[in-house]
Amino acid sequence: MVSAERPMPSEAGILQFMDICDSFYPPDAVTASITQQRQWYDALCARFDRPLPEGMETSDGFVAGTIPIRRYRPANIRTATMLLYLHGGGFVVGSLDSHHAICAEIADHAGAELISVDYRLAPEYRWPVQTDDCFGVLKQLLAEKKSVVVVGDSAGGNLAAGLVVRAKAENLSGIVGQILIYPALGGDLVSGSYQEMADAPGLTTADVAYYRRILQAPEGDPVSGPLALSSVQGFPPTFITVAHYDPLRDDGRNYAARLAQAGVEVWFREEPQMVHAWLRARHMSEGARAGFAAICAAASRFADAR
Template sequence: MTTDRAIPTEPGILAFHERCEDFYPADAVNAPIQQQRAWYDALCAEFDAPSPEGLARQDEIVGGRIPVRCYRPAAIVTQTRIFYIHGGGFVVGSLQSHDAICAEIAHAAKAELVSVDYRLAPEHVWPAAFDDCFEVLKWLLVDGRPLVIAGDSAGGNLAAGAMLKARAEAIGGIVGQVLIYPGLGGDLVSGSYAEMAEAPGLSTADVAYYRDVLKAPAENAFAHPLKAADLSGLPPAYITSAHFDPMRDDAAHYAQRLIAAGVNVTYRDEPQMIHAWLRARHMSEGARQGFAHLCRGVSDLLGTL
């Protein structure tokens, strides 16, 4: 049973969660995959937002098979691009599910942004999604323009893993990483995984389900970045978590380890937020503030502040 300490008190985020459950029930992971995706698509559409004025989109295909969407805001002040990887437990999500979020980040940061439509589990288990993201990462770096890699939830996992692989292969040009309530391979039995086991929006059992569906090797650091023995030499990071989220400690522990390894890190734990709070940015004051801090963090990594 959910305890009082696992429930936020901010009215806006509570209203957001209630609205989410109208579209995506708490036991959604028990439904067939196609039903989960239909529910998720309807949920995302419910929280859609008007596109920033003057922002242009262009869809492309990378490597003959990987869809990407390129966002170009009306005002651009940097040649550095943002590479955004969406969340969704590796099971749901698409270019469209995070379209408004990507558009608003690009607009706020005054930078081009590219998002990726990677292959989803269970049809495509590890390392399909990871390989797709890494292929797009290398494609973006071909022209020599610097890059900030960002992702939320499962996308934060993929972004962190891609950073580790880029370091292993001595691939340069990545100047920052942005991890938004990422799942990074925590143990599922201690810390926030126990304290927030039944937090609204995402339970520890849900996290276990998504890991089981992905079927990533348990000791692979690209799949579980907290398993990496050494985090030195990685680019500066902006990391944000939700306090009422079983994956909170993944973000906190990764930030602590990066700092210990000499990496410049800004870490924020949003005190009243639940998992997926990005979607609440237009109805929750805490989410609005968190999103503003996120956009400033992205701009700082881009060197545009």
């Protein structure tokens, strides 16, 4: 059970979700070995696994010969635009299996083919291996003249935002939208939600600091921390959703504000009763269900725009 001293939501569904999470993945999990963290995380993901939508086809393969991917093809495809999904997990845990049902459901709702990337993890592989793996897949899709919507949650939201930065720097066209789900974008760790929600359930500020130490990305790099960008002019339409009870909350808030000030088309949601990683609660929490519906609507909107 989460400590009563922590900032706490009150929605019954998310409280039940938090109890289940704690039973599989202890609040102090980052103090365990990497192997143990991954075992706990895999068990947690399996607990929340779901049957795939009817008619969904999946296949595993490689891009550029070495980067593992999983392709999701829904029964009813309405658009040629591709969705590119980058999973969360602090750059330390997560895989093609960890977000399997999530990817399938987004693809099904959007009527779009989706590719999930099994980028290499830290600490075995440090920055910039993770972004390079994902960028390799993106460049392959763009070279095939695909329109792409990049999507990511948490660490994956960081990677998705970084791909947009890299594509802009290299004058690559074809990204028609980005969907950032409680993303880590390089905030200062000491102010705003990093202070207010330092001990929030699901993710603490100390956890964020731990993942940064593991990754070893350079501070101030606009790819690893897009909040450091000097300009976001010309970025694609963007949907950002954050959880109120999350130290990463203000990363998403502040980035949305930066994009809006630069004239970028932005949709922003703050889920008032949600905690970090609420995507997994989408079938048991009213707030998570509504938040997930908004993500799927954004994916449909961006994918149908081309």
